[in-house]
Amino acid sequence: MPIRLQEGTPPTDDLWRVFDTTGWNDEYQLSPAELRTAFESSWLVVGAYAEGRLVGVGRAVSDRVVHAMIYDLIVIPECQGAGIGGQLLACLVDRCTTAGIRDIQLFCARGKRVFYETRGFVARPEDAPGMQYRAPTKAS
Numbered sequence: 001m002p003i004r005l006q007e008g009t010p011p012t013d014d015l016w017r018v019f020d021t022t023g024w025n026d027e028y029q030l031s032p033a034e035l036r037t038a039f040e041s042s043w044l045v046v047g048a049y050a051e052g053r054l055v056g057v058g059r060a061v062s063d064r065v066v067h068a069m070i071y072d073l074i075v076i077p078e079c080q081g082a083g084i085g086g087q088l089l090a091c092l093v094d095r096c097t098t099a100g101i102r103d104i105q106l107f108c109a110r111g112k113r114v115f116y117e118t119r120g121f122v123a124r125p126e127d128a129p130g131m132q133y134r135a136p137t138k139a140s
């Protein structure tokens with residue numbers, strides 16, 4: 001299946017269809033408009049198209065000099081395992097390195113560690129992990 005990679009935020013309906021396959025919105029509770037804003041506010045968005053249909057996406061948020069964070073690397077389930085995610089990731093990393101960005105990071109979803117390790121990423125040391133803010137729960 002020939003894949004075309006294209007930079008730029010895809011149409012909202014297509015983006016939503018791809019994002020909705022992940023189940024991540026159970027946590028984020030985004031509207032389609034909010035999802036669009038998140039992508040449009042990113043430094044770089046890359047879509048993967050098969051016969052004109054969006055089948056995958058990925059994005060990087062960056063200060064364009066020091067840090068880039070790759071988010072929302074997604075390939076629709078029926079197209080996974082055909083190299084599209086690897087192509088998207090390579091494209092995002094290549095654009096970051098070409099721009100001279102010093103530090104490229106991402107959050108690794110459960111079960112995807114080998115996917116990223118075989119593509120140049122290493123887990124942060126256990127004594128210097130990534131951390132995530134969790135709002136305190138209200139006392140009842």
Ligand SMILES: CC(C)(COP(=O)(O)OP(=O)(O)OC[C@H]1O[C@@H](n2cnc3c(N)ncnc32)[C@H](O)[C@@H]1OP(=O)(O)O)[C@@H](O)C(=O)NCCC(=O)NCCS
Binds near residue numbers: 072087107115
């Ligand atoms: C993670 C994700 C983007 C990977 O996309 P993908 O298109 O399946 O990725 P690839 O096909 O490039 O690679 C997946 C595997 O298929 C194998 N593969 C690659 N090209 C292949 C081909 N032509 N034929 C068969 N298998 C192939 C790869 O070896 C790879 O195996 P590995 O993980 O053991 O290295 C996809 O699984 C996904 O969208 N998951 C749900 C969302 C998610 O969790 N995203 C990650 C957030 S951190």
